[in-house]
Amino acid sequence: MLVLSRKKGESLMIGDHVELVILSTEGENVRIGIKAPKHIEVFRKEIYQSIQESNREASSRTLSPMNIGRLLSGKPDQLEK
Numbered sequence: 001m002l003v004l005s006r007k008k009g010e011s012l013m014i015g016d017h018v019e020l021v022i023l024s025t026e027g028e029n030v031r032i033g034i035k036a037p038k039h040i041e042v043f044r045k046e047i048y049q050s051i052q053e054s055n056r057e058a059s060s061r062t063l064s065p066m067n068i069g070r071l072l073s074g075k076p077d078q079l080e081k
Contacts, residue, residue, distance in 0.1 A: 006022045007022065008022050008023070008024055008025060009021070009022065010022055017036060017037050017040070018034070018035070018036045018037075018040065019034070019035040019036075020032055020033070020034055020035075021033040021034075021035065
């Protein structure tokens, strides 16, 4: 892990196209701005982990004829595991 110190208004680059800018600090909170191309998805880690878990669950479901019917009818919340 790379550990850096930055002050308000300073930034760091990740590769050639992603810039992290320190917007402000208040106590233990740090506000960070992220400048990245639109094709690069940026998520908070807990959201990213939730998406990954949902993807794992979806890929482990059996695609029975009943589940395929429910997917096509727009009722994915009723899928059988």
